[in-house]
Amino acid sequence: MLKTSLVAAFLTVMALSPAYAADLCNDAHMKQMDDMIASMTDAAMQKQATAALDMSKAAMKKGDTAECMKHMDEAHKAMGM
Numbered sequence: 001m002l003k004t005s006l007v008a009a010f011l012t013v014m015a016l017s018p019a020y021a022a023d024l025c026n027d028a029h030m031k032q033m034d035d036m037i038a039s040m041t042d043a044a045m046q047k048q049a050t051a052a053l054d055m056s057k058a059a060m061k062k063g064d065t066a067e068c069m070k071h072m073d074e075a076h077k078a079m080g081m
């Protein structure tokens with residue numbers, strides 16, 4: 001019982017921590033996103049995801065993780081995630 005709630009608390013911290021966000025705002029994940037977007041079949045959604053990812057990459061270059069994650073989230077939504 002106690003162990004389960006500790007794991008749940010840990011997962012919540014993981015999801016909310018900046019370290020987790022930084023985990024997605026990196027070159028490796030951007031490459032993964034590029035590949036995933038490239039394989040999308042819906043042209044309109046693909047365009048939307050590309051635009052969002054471009055803004056996410058620009059924010060990442062500036063070191064703005066919060067902004068990077070915001071646009072990353074938009075890209076994910078356009079990808080149906």
Ligand SMILES: [Cu+2]
Nearest residue numbers: 024029033072
């Ligand atoms: Cu992503």
